Amino acid sequence: MVVSGVPLKGKLDKLEFDGKSVNVVDYKTGDPDKAIPKMKGPHEKDPNGGDYWRQGVFYKILVDNYGQKDWKVISTEF
Numbered sequence: 001m002v003v004s005g006v007p008l009k010g011k012l013d014k015l016e017f018d019g020k021s022v023n024v025v026d027y028k029t030g031d032p033d034k035a036i037p038k039m040k041g042p043h044e045k046d047p048n049g050g051d052y053w054r055q056g057v058f059y060k061i062l063v064d065n066y067g068q069k070d071w072k073v074i075s076t077e078f
Contacts, residue, residue, distance in 0.1 A: 001062070001065060001067070008062060008065075009062075012062070013026050021072055022074065023073075024059045024060075024063065024073055025076075026055065026056075026059070026076065026078050027078075038052040060073040
């Protein structure tokens with residue numbers, strides 16, 4: 001897939017549907033307490049947001065721009 005001239009591809013663990021609305025589920029291993037900072041969106045100290053937050057945004061871009069279906073990501077779970 002190409003979005004705004006940028007080629008994108010990725011593998012998602014699980015998609016849950018309510019009609020055309022999608023919840024993306026990404027399974028993680030490890031200590032949940034250490035993952036908390038990675039879930040935060042952009043803020044003054046980390047203007048790009050945490051790793052998992054950015055990954056959720058990437059998943060939304062992938063699914064929302066999937067040309068063969070009219071799906072929209074409404075949420076992401078880690």
